[in-house]
Amino acid sequence: MTDRSDYEVFELGDFALQRGATLRAAKLAYKVYGELDAERSNAIVYPTWYSGRHWDNEWLIGDGMALDPARYFIIVPNMLGNGLSSSPSNTPPPYDAARFPEVTAYDNVAAQHRLVTERFGIERLALVTGWSMGAGQTYQWAVSHPDMVQRACPFCGSSKTSEHNIVFLEGVKAALTADAAWQHGWYERQPSTGLRAMARVYAGWGFSQAFYWNQCYRRMGYSSLEDFLVGFWEGFFLDERDANDLLTMFGRGSTATSAPPRASTATTYARSTRSRPGRSRCRPRRTSTSPRRTRNTPSPTSPTRNCASSPASGATSRVAGSTPSTPNSSTTFSRSSW
Numbered sequence: 001m002t003d004r005s006d007y008e009v010f011e012l013g014d015f016a017l018q019r020g021a022t023l024r025a026a027k028l029a030y031k032v033y034g035e036l037d038a039e040r041s042n043a044i045v046y047p048t049w050y051s052g053r054h055w056d057n058e059w060l061i062g063d064g065m066a067l068d069p070a071r072y073f074i075i076v077p078n079m080l081g082n083g084l085s086s087s088p089s090n091t092p093p094p095y096d097a098a099r100f101p102e103v104t105a106y107d108n109v110a111a112q113h114r115l116v117t118e119r120f121g122i123e124r125l126a127l128v129t130g131w132s133m134g135a136g137q138t139y140q141w142a143v144s145h146p147d148m149v150q151r152a153c154p155f156c157g158s159s160k161t162s163e164h165n166i167v168f169l170e171g172v173k174a175a176l177t178a179d180a181a182w183q184h185g186w187y188e189r190q191p192s193t194g195l196r197a198m199a200r201v202y203a204g205w206g207f208s209q210a211f212y213w214n215q216c217y218r219r220m221g222y223s224s225l226e227d228f229l230v231g232f233w234e235g236f237f238l239d240e241r242d243a244n245d246l247l248t249m250f251g252r253g254s255t256a257t258s259a260p261p262r263a264s265t266a267t268t269y270a271r272s273t274r275s276r277p278g279r280s281r282c283r284p285r286r287t288s289t290s291p292r293r294t295r296n297t298p299s300p301t302s303p304t305r306n307c308a309s310s311p312a313s314g315a316t317s318r319v320a321g322s323t324p325s326t327p328n329s330s331t332t333f334s335r336s337s338w
Contacts, residue, residue: 004053004055005088007029007031007054007078007084008029008030008031008032009028009029010028010029010030010114010115010118010119011025011026011027012026012027012028012086012111012114013025013026015086015111016106017101017102017103017104017107018104018106018107018110019100019101019102021095021102021103022103023080023086023091023095023248024095026036026080026086026111027085027086027197028077028078028080028085028086028111028112028114028115028163029054029077029078029084029085030054030075030076030077030078031055031067031198032073032074032075032076033058033067033073033074033144034069034070034071034072034074035069035071035073036120036122037073039195039256040120040121040122040123040124041070041124041126042071042073042126042315043065043072043073043074043075043116043120043122043124043125043126043336044072044073044074044075044104044125044126044127044128044129045075045112045116045125045127045128045129045141046061046067046074046075046076046080046128046129046130046134047077047079047108047112047128047133047134047137047138048076048077048078048082048130048133048134049078049079049131049132049133049134050079050132050133050249050250051236051241051246051249051335052082052134052235053078053082053083053084053301054078054084055133055203057076058076058083061074061076064310067129069187072126072127074195074303075112075116075120077108077111077112078109078280079117079133079137079249080103080107080108080248081100081103081245081248081249082249083241083242083245084227085111086101087242087244087245087248088242088244088245088247088248089101089177089242089244089245089253094124095112096287097185097186097244098184098185098186098244100244101134102248102251103248103249103251104251105136105137105139105140106135106140106144106219109137109141109144109145110138110144112137112141113141113144113145113148115255123148124148124278125141125148125149125150125292125328126151127149127150127151127152127153128141128142128149128152128153128183129152129153129154129155130154130155131154131155131156131157133157133249134154134157135155135156135157135158135171136157136158136159138152138153138154138157139152139157139158139159140159147291148291168205168326169250172198172201172202173247173250173251175194175197175198175200175201176194176195176197176198176243176246176247177191177194177247179192179193179194179197180193181193181194182194182243183194183267184241184271185243185247187243189244189285190238190242190243192238194243195241195243195246196234196239197245198237199215199229199233199234199236199237199238200229200233200234202233203228203229203233205267206233217232220232224245239317243300264338316327
């Protein structure tokens with residue numbers, strides 16, 4: 001299924017962002033799977049995650065799986081900043097490189113909504129789902145367009161970035177930008193030392209303590225811890241990923257929140273959504289919540305209507321939702337929870 005050049009581009013034109021800047025001749029890259037039915041009632045939006053591209057979502061799409069292209073019309077929009085949609089790496093001056101403006105979850109969903117309605121004429125979505133930063137966009141869809149989203153299934157993500165997560169993000173950003181080659185974002189070559197350092201910081205958060213206790217990386221084909229850190233984590237961030245793009249997807253302020261333009265709390269999601277939400281929580285994990293539950297994320301007993309929460313346990317933690325190479329990932333997430 002994977003073809004890295006087989007995708008389409010939706011022209012957004014002059015696209016005004018939530019923080020005040022306007023991206024001119026903005027573009028939203030996307031790929032679709034399956035066929036839209038005559039009633040336009042079988043559409044699913046499945047946004048990409050931090051640093052992910054549409055092909056990174058494909059492992060959860062397939063015959064007999066929850067995201068079955070034989071039943072559904074699945075739209076995978078690439079996040080702004082991911083290198084395929086408008087990003088620091090592909091935008092001409094003056095908003096190129098370090099001058100690329102801040103992009104929020106609200107902006108991503110606004111662009112995706114235009115794609116869904118203007119390109120395909122879809123008025124209601126059977127489901128919006130996503131992992132990690134894709135989960136944040138899922139929450140945002142339910143807040144921005146509650147009458148349009150019939151079901152929302154965010155997994156391994158939160159509707160508001162917790163302070164604990166911000167600490168992690170600041171550490172990752174500091175590792176990346178400490179490289180002398182970074183040059184405040186005006187580098188002539190990718191700051192590979194910073195990218196490798198960033199990868200090693202990420203390694204301690206992306207997988208759980210139990211993953212390392214049990215040396216689960218050996219089941220993924222790595223012969224030692226160092227082999228895993230270099231082969232999986234460093235290789236991941238050196239895989240045609242641009243440093244400015246990575247920083248943009250984090251959000252310059254590291255304060256991602258799913259809310260209307262003037263709102264800022266997860267309570268907005270809990271009270272405003274009319275969709276039927278379900279959440280899959282990865283445990284144990286470090287980046288989205290504390291060992292129990294962040295106060296910033298609605299709990300199963302929050303005022304979110306008709307919400308079911310399904311924990312996805314396992315040593316792989318939150319990375320279980322990102323790649324088929326992690327143990328038991330596809331088995332866990334191919335089961336429909338919506």
